[in-house]
Amino acid sequence: MRDRRVLNAPLPDFHIRPDPDDPRLSQPVTGLDQDGKPVDLRVVSERALTLFLNAQEVVTMMTIGDRPDLLAVGYLLNQNMLRPDDVLTGIDYDEDLEVVVVRTERATDYEEKMKKKVRTSGCAQGTVFGDVMERFDEIALDPDARLHTSWLYALTKKINTQPSLYLAAGAIHGCVLCQQDRPLAYMEDVGRHNAVDKIAGWMWLNNVPAADKIFYTTGRLTSEMVIKTALMGIPVLVSRSGFTAWGVELARRVGLTLVGRARGKRFVVLSGSERIVYDMAPGEAEDESPRHRRKGARAEETDT
Amino acid sequence: MRDRRVLNAPLPDFHIRPDPDDPRLSQPVTGLDQDGKPVDLRVVSERALTLFLNAQEVVTMMTIGDRPDLLAVGYLLNQNMLRPDDVLTGIDYDEDLEVVVVRTERATDYEEKMKKKVRTSGCAQGTVFGDVMERFDEIALDPDARLHTSWLYALTKKINTQPSLYLAAGAIHGCVLCQQDRPLAYMEDVGRHNAVDKIAGWMWLNNVPAADKIFYTTGRLTSEMVIKTALMGIPVLVSRSGFTAWGVELARRVGLTLVGRARGKRFVVLSGSERIVYDMAPGEAEDESPRHRRKGARAEETDT
Numbered sequence: 001m002r003d004r005r006v007l008n009a010p011l012p013d014f015h016i017r018p019d020p021d022d023p024r025l026s027q028p029v030t031g032l033d034q035d036g037k038p039v040d041l042r043v044v045s046e047r048a049l050t051l052f053l054n055a056q057e058v059v060t061m062m063t064i065g066d067r068p069d070l071l072a073v074g075y076l077l078n079q080n081m082l083r084p085d086d087v088l089t090g091i092d093y094d095e096d097l098e099v100v101v102v103r104t105e106r107a108t109d110y111e112e113k114m115k116k117k118v119r120t121s122g123c124a125q126g127t128v129f130g131d132v133m134e135r136f137d138e139i140a141l142d143p144d145a146r147l148h149t150s151w152l153y154a155l156t157k158k159i160n161t162q163p164s165l166y167l168a169a170g171a172i173h174g175c176v177l178c179q180q181d182r183p184l185a186y187m188e189d190v191g192r193h194n195a196v197d198k199i200a201g202w203m204w205l206n207n208v209p210a211a212d213k214i215f216y217t218t219g220r221l222t223s224e225m226v227i228k229t230a231l232m233g234i235p236v237l238v239s240r241s242g243f244t245a246w247g248v249e250l251a252r253r254v255g256l257t258l259v260g261r262a263r264g265k266r267f268v269v270l271s272g273s274e275r276i277v278y279d280m281a282p283g284e285a286e287d288e289s290p291r292h293r294r295k296g297a298r299a300e301e302t303d304t
Numbered sequence: 305m306r307d308r309r310v311l312n313a314p315l316p317d318f319h320i321r322p323d324p325d326d327p328r329l330s331q332p333v334t335g336l337d338q339d340g341k342p343v344d345l346r347v348v349s350e351r352a353l354t355l356f357l358n359a360q361e362v363v364t365m366m367t368i369g370d371r372p373d374l375l376a377v378g379y380l381l382n383q384n385m386l387r388p389d390d391v392l393t394g395i396d397y398d399e400d401l402e403v404v405v406v407r408t409e410r411a412t413d414y415e416e417k418m419k420k421k422v423r424t425s426g427c428a429q430g431t432v433f434g435d436v437m438e439r440f441d442e443i444a445l446d447p448d449a450r451l452h453t454s455w456l457y458a459l460t461k462k463i464n465t466q467p468s469l470y471l472a473a474g475a476i477h478g479c480v481l482c483q484q485d486r487p488l489a490y491m492e493d494v495g496r497h498n499a500v501d502k503i504a505g506w507m508w509l510n511n512v513p514a515a516d517k518i519f520y521t522t523g524r525l526t527s528e529m530v531i532k533t534a535l536m537g538i539p540v541l542v543s544r545s546g547f548t549a550w551g552v553e554l555a556r557r558v559g560l561t562l563v564g565r566a567r568g569k570r571f572v573v574l575s576g577s578e579r580i581v582y583d584m585a586p587g588e589a590e591d592e593s594p595r596h597r598r599k600g601a602r603a604e605e606t607d608t
Binding site for chain 1: 475
């Protein structure tokens, strides 16, 4: 059984970081390049993980499989199937069976929820249960939270230069929980929503407060990202990618600070700009080096 | 009711193309940039679309909503809920109700299927029914199909310079059905799987043969993309993005030619390289101009 430790002491940069050298997470493949010459590269591994909440089979996810316990707990929290005050009696992971079981003191029964799920499971942003939106409208995010531009520039540089599966194999999303200019927990997964859920699971299992945090994602600022960030109680969401209309609409509705296209010196704020503190001129910020340009790094610069 | 026309005559480039000027597909939003100055940009709209097959409610999708009929038919085909020999008696779309109903001569009942779906709906690549994989293993793709490198270079240039919602608003995926060096149908949507389904729906409604086609996508070459391309009977899948291990494994299993990281002069083939005809030296190909570099254009160049 995993205790819910309390992390009050300040955490170092990347207290949790990707492990691109873990042989379980990526594998070498050989192909041909544009000249017909053999080329070796690494591709990210995916494995099935079937999640049980007590006796209830909930879902089968495709994941890189690095943090099944955090993914399981975070998924249940973000789907409103685990309550903030629930007490865990165990998290059992069987790597061979590809099964993770989360056990709670409170008896749970989500038969009804499972039925509801079918109705929205084709959603481009993954699965969102009906009652999640009800909870969404009750969220109050900290109005005093701030995002200093100096933090933003420091965070994007630290994250882009941190060794990761993305830099080693590509075709993967990353999410990073940050505090001021410090990246605390950096999770990756093929599915963006899995990386978010791992962060949520880590925060909950370690009683990490949310009001003073900044959430960074490599992915697009879709409705799902906005909903999950707000449900976690994090007032600031930053991405190097772009926005969707529904994501912007929901961020404005809940008062979430939404920063997109954050690359090098540039960024755009489409919601909650009152939390931005312009304490560093963009001219003082470094631009991204090609070596560390990420997916989307050159995208959308043609937009107006 | 929509007839199943037969498209035997050669189609012009972009017979179906994005309409970035359609006001229903994107909307203007105002924010602040890195200097705190107001900035106007366009973001892609998303709307719900609930799909019925006869009397059965199947799924609610988030889509840009430009081709509800094609999305509906393609989704049902790719989920194995519509058989290739099914006869449609109607496709009714109600924009206000955000509902599309596909009617078939054959009575359908997918209650069992709907139950199965729950088990996989958390999959990072969207929803794939159990019996889809059974069908996958029976697929025989045309061994004589070819991909000339001159076609590949011509296609990527034409696609990247074609006006699109991506160039106008960003944060959207594109899929293009191609024949030799000609892009025939270019569909976009927030969810990559929706864009694929629209292509499948268009092909089926117009009896477009698959064996001589090339499928281009802006998205990652995940298992879902490989499965859907193979189910459509298309022997070649090209993307400007990267690979996942399961995508590569499935492509090799079914004999699909899988070309990734296709940008400017560069590309990598990880499966079915026997179909590649190197008829043009990369040196003769133009590189991408920054103006038309897409999402991912600079990604993964650090990979080996």
